[in-house]
Amino acid sequence: MEQILLQLNNISVVYSDVIQVLKGVSLAVEKNRIVSLLGSNGAGKTTTLKAVSGLLKPENGRVTDGTILYRESEIQNQAPETITRHGIIQVLEGRQPFKYLTIEENLRVGTATRWGKPYRDDLERVYRYFPAIEKRRRGLAGYCSGGELQMLVMGRALMAHPELLLLDEPSLGLAPLVVREIFRIIRRINEEEGTTIVLVEQNARMALQIAHYGYVMENGKIVMEGTADALRENPDIREFYLGMSAAGAVKSYAEVKSYHRRKRWL
Amino acid sequence: MDFFMQLLVGGLTVGFLYGLSAMGFVMIFKSSSVLNFAHGELLAIGAYFFLALTAWANLPIPIVFIIALGGCFVLGLLVERIFLRPLIGEPLIFVIMLTVGLAAMFKGLILLIWGGNLYTYPDFLPKILEIRWGMIRIPPVYGATLIIGTLFLTLFGLFFKFSSQGIYMRSVADNQRAALSLGVNVKRVFALSWAIAALVAGMSGMVLGIINGVNVHNLSAIGLKVFPVVILGGLDSIGGAIIGGIIIGLLETFTGGYLSPSLRDVVPYIVLVLILLIKPYGLFGLKEIERV
Ligand SMILES: Nc1ncnc2c1ncn2[C@@H]1O[C@H](COP(=O)(O)OP(=O)(O)O)[C@@H](O)[C@H]1O
Ligand SMILES: [Mg+2]
Numbered sequence: 001m002e003q004i005l006l007q008l009n010n011i012s013v014v015y016s017d018v019i020q021v022l023k024g025v026s027l028a029v030e031k032n033r034i035v036s037l038l039g040s041n042g043a044g045k046t047t048t049l050k051a052v053s054g055l056l057k058p059e060n061g062r063v064t065d066g067t068i069l070y071r072e073s074e075i076q077n078q079a080p081e082t083i084t085r086h087g088i089i090q091v092l093e094g095r096q097p098f099k100y101l102t103i104e105e106n107l108r109v110g111t112a113t114r115w116g117k118p119y120r121d122d123l124e125r126v127y128r129y130f131p132a133i134e135k136r137r138r139g140l141a142g143y144c145s146g147g148e149l150q151m152l153v154m155g156r157a158l159m160a161h162p163e164l165l166l167l168d169e170p171s172l173g174l175a176p177l178v179v180r181e182i183f184r185i186i187r188r189i190n191e192e193e194g195t196t197i198v199l200v201e202q203n204a205r206m207a208l209q210i211a212h213y214g215y216v217m218e219n220g221k222i223v224m225e226g227t228a229d230a231l232r233e234n235p236d237i238r239e240f241y242l243g244m245s246a247a248g249a250v251k252s253y254a255e256v257k258s259y260h261r262r263k264r265w266l
Numbered sequence: 267m268d269f270f271m272q273l274l275v276g277g278l279t280v281g282f283l284y285g286l287s288a289m290g291f292v293m294i295f296k297s298s299s300v301l302n303f304a305h306g307e308l309l310a311i312g313a314y315f316f317l318a319l320t321a322w323a324n325l326p327i328p329i330v331f332i333i334a335l336g337g338c339f340v341l342g343l344l345v346e347r348i349f350l351r352p353l354i355g356e357p358l359i360f361v362i363m364l365t366v367g368l369a370a371m372f373k374g375l376i377l378l379i380w381g382g383n384l385y386t387y388p389d390f391l392p393k394i395l396e397i398r399w400g401m402i403r404i405p406p407v408y409g410a411t412l413i414i415g416t417l418f419l420t421l422f423g424l425f426f427k428f429s430s431q432g433i434y435m436r437s438v439a440d441n442q443r444a445a446l447s448l449g450v451n452v453k454r455v456f457a458l459s460w461a462i463a464a465l466v467a468g469m470s471g472m473v474l475g476i477i478n479g480v481n482v483h484n485l486s487a488i489g490l491k492v493f494p495v496v497i498l499g500g501l502d503s504i505g506g507a508i509i510g511g512i513i514i515g516l517l518e519t520f521t522g523g524y525l526s527p528s529l530r531d532v533v534p535y536i537v538l539v540l541i542l543l544i545k546p547y548g549l550f551g552l553k554e555i556e557r558v
Binding site for chain 2 (some may be wrong): 090
């Protein structure tokens, strides 16, 4: 068996002391793998990532139950300043650039976990992965296109030398061609840097093409898991997330939303 | 014409000082959204530090000046650490009320130690800084202010544009959540912005003390001028703070010189209201970048 880098054991997350969002989530991420976390809007995917990265804290959320093990030590409810220094970096949903900083300044913020160390080589490395943003290195991030911004925020995270990269919906709102490009680069980062990646997506089709393993979330719980191949062949996944009937034809929206089979997971 | 020149130089200098101290106010606001109502007291504390050191320590003035600035910087760090940090995450209105309390406390302490009298510094500025131009004689303090002020602006400009810590500070002002996700030490950024704010406010206080004399009521009232200055310049623009300061300083001085000294505190506000009617975000307030 491969070495397990991250493990969530039955965690519960509560916001503002009353709103329970995660209800006993367990999952394991092996080293050097891409693990995808799928599920519809509001399932709790972002909350799961934030529980790992410590970003729940500023939103008044807390892991109230269960443990999060990273390299076998507990990290739940630690501050983001601490967790990022363990090598866990989350790329936020909706991209969140520093609009009034240039591209290169945005990238330099990625060195915050190792302030004072040289960073020139890392800039070059990021530009090799994302040549599109090198051309605009002196331009303000606020004026970039969606695809450039996604490259920028992923590059910014790479500057931190993450061991575990948490990507929250990188494909959101991007054109299909750009999405394909982004996913190719995610796979390259995983292969060339050896970075372990947790990939949260609603675009299950793309995610399962590059992931090794996947989990499906509904209503704050994991309802299914398996290797990417197995999930791709699973009739429920095909129907609800890949939008295909058992025969392989794309089904109408009304049928996709039919609730019968979905219920079995809950 | 000579009178005009004197007013111009005086207004520019005082305005520059208003702007520098407002820059500190803007820095705190940009990084933590806190409006610091104790800003005038930070100005006053700087002036009294300098006063105490010139009177007690028998050291060359430039060294006293640097020590006093260092004291202000440390004071800013301590204020953040002791009073502000425990309130991180609490509603902003509590934090702002705390600064109102700090203002009263600092003022009380100064009155307790020095009383409400007007003090003056010994005359120490070198005569070469005095500008003579025909009939005009401009006291050395104005030249010194322009030199020191420009030096500070340049240093801070370089710090924010090029140093890593400066870029981290700007990242927190820009998008705090994203900065946290990359491991930026946000508490250190808050502490630094208080320290720098106390430093520039203290420096303005020292120089204004040289120009007008040192009195806690006058100096903390000058501190209140940061409000028209930053509203004019745009609450979140450091360059705007400097220009806003210069505009308010010029308006004040010219009103005092040509109209009536009793109007000098009124006319700038009338102009302020007029400008805000036309540009509600101030002259240089950031408009959100909207991408299509
Ligand atoms: N800060 C918060 N406070 C309260 N409830 C929240 C907060 N953030 C998210 N939620 C709720 O948690 C649920 C899961 O949200 P999220 O983790 O963002 O799901 P996903 O990323 O899968 O779309 C949603 O119902 C959402 O309303
Ligand atoms: Mg989400």
